[in-house]
Amino acid sequence: MTAPERIAGLAGVRLLVTADHASAAVPHGVELGVSAAAMATHIAIDIGTAELARRLAARLGAPAVIATVSRLVIDFNREPDATGLIPHISDGVHIIGNDGLPDGERTRRLNAYHAPYHATIDAAIAETAPAMLVSIHSFTPQLATRPDEVRPWPVGVLYNVDDRAARLGIAALAARGWNVGDNQPYSGRVLNATMNRHAEARGLPYLGFEVRQDQLGDAAGIAAWADILADVVSEVAAQMFSRSVPAPR
Template sequence: MNEAFRLIGTPRFGGILVVSDHASNRVPDDIALGIDPALLDLHIAVDIGVGAIGELMAQRTGIAAFQGNISRLVCDLNREPHAPGVIPIASDGHAIPGNALDEAAHAARLARFHDPYHDALAALLVACPPSLILSLHSFTPELESHPDQRRPWQVGVLYNEDDRAARIAIPLLEAEGLVVGDQQPYSGKLLNYTMNRHAEADGRPYLGIEIRQDQIGDAGGQAVWAERLTRIANRVALEIGGNDPSCN
C-alpha cells in the first residue's frame, strides 16, 4: 500500500477494476488542515461507503479495487492538477485554512499524492487491462450550502463522451427498483478527470457510478450495493465485449 493509493485484490486481464478516488478520509500526520476533526467523517472529506464496497467487491475473483488513500481535503485526486479545487481551501461552506499554500508547497503536495496515484493507475491499466473500469463515488442527499436542493436519486450514472456502459447500466439499475439519475446529481462532462484521463483518452470502457450516501452508510447497505454492482458490472462488461479471466 502506497501513501497515495492502495490496491485490493488481484487485477485480472479482462476483469473489472473498481476505482475510487475518494475512498479514504486519512490525513497524514505531517499535514495540518486546521479544521474540526469531526469534518473528516463528512462527505467533504470522503466518499462515504465506497471504500467498503470496493473491498467487498474485490473479494470476488476477477475484481480488484484501486482506491485513493488520502482525504480529498488533502488532495482531490479527481481534479485536474491545475484546477482550483485540487487542494481545496473551502468545501461546502467550510474553510480549510491549512490548504492556503504557497506555490512550492502546492506543487509538493501534488507531487506527493496526485502524481503517484495517477501514475500507478496508468501503469496498472497497461499491465493488466480490465474489460471494464467501475468508477465509484458517493454523494450526500443535500449540500450544507444548499439544503433546499434535494437529491432524490438513489444512484447516478455519470459519463463524458463515452456512454457505452451507461446506456447498458441505467436500465439494469432501474430494474432494481431504484431512482436513477442520468448525469445526476451532476454531469460527468464537468467532473470526470480520472476517467477522462485513464478511460476516455484511450477508449477503455468505464461505468461512472454515484451512490447516495444514506444508501451505503452502514455495513448492511454496503453489502447490498457490493452485490448489486458486482452483478451489474459483470453484465455490462459482458455486453460490451466479454472478458478473459487470466492475467499474464
C-alpha cells in the same frame, strides 16, 4: 499510509475498480485546520466507498486502486491545474490550512500524492489490460449550502463523452427498480477527471457510480450495494463485449 491501496484481481478478469475519495486520512505534516467532526463528513471523504470498492472488487474478482488520502489534501478526481484541486472551502466549511497555500506546497502535494495515485492506476491498466473501468463514488443526501436542492436518487451513473457503458448501466439499474440519476447528482461532463484520463483517453468504456451515502451507512448497506453493482457491472460487461460497441468520435 499515503501510497494508494492496490488489490490484485484474478487472472483474466478484465475490469479495474477505482475509488478516488475513499479516505479521510491527512498525512503527517499537512495541517488543514478542520475539526474532526467535519473530517468525518462528505467534505473529506466519500463515505463508504473504501469498503464498497473492496467488496465489489472481491465480488467481481477484479483488481482495484483505492485512494488513501483525503480529498481536502488534494482531489484525485481533478486535473493537476484545476482550481479546486486543493480546496479552501467545501460545502461552506473553511479549509484554513489550504488558504494562501504556497506554490511549493501545491507542487509537493501533487508529487507526493496525486501523481502516485494516477501512476498506480496507469500501472494497473498496463499490467491487467482491463476492457472496462469501474469508478466508485458516494454523495451526501443534502448539501449544507444548497438546502433546497433535492437529491432523490439512491444511485447515479456519471459519464462525459463516452456513454457506452453508462447507458447500459442506467438501464440495468432502472430494470431493477432503482431511481437512477442520469449524470446526477453531478455531471461527468464537468467532474470526471480520473475517468477522462484513464478511460476516455484510452478509448476504454467505464461505469462511474455515485451511491447516496445514506445507502452505505452500515455493513449491511455496503454489502447490498456491492451485490447490486457487481450484478450490474457483470451484465454491462457481458453486453459490451458480446458485440462491437464503437467508441465515440
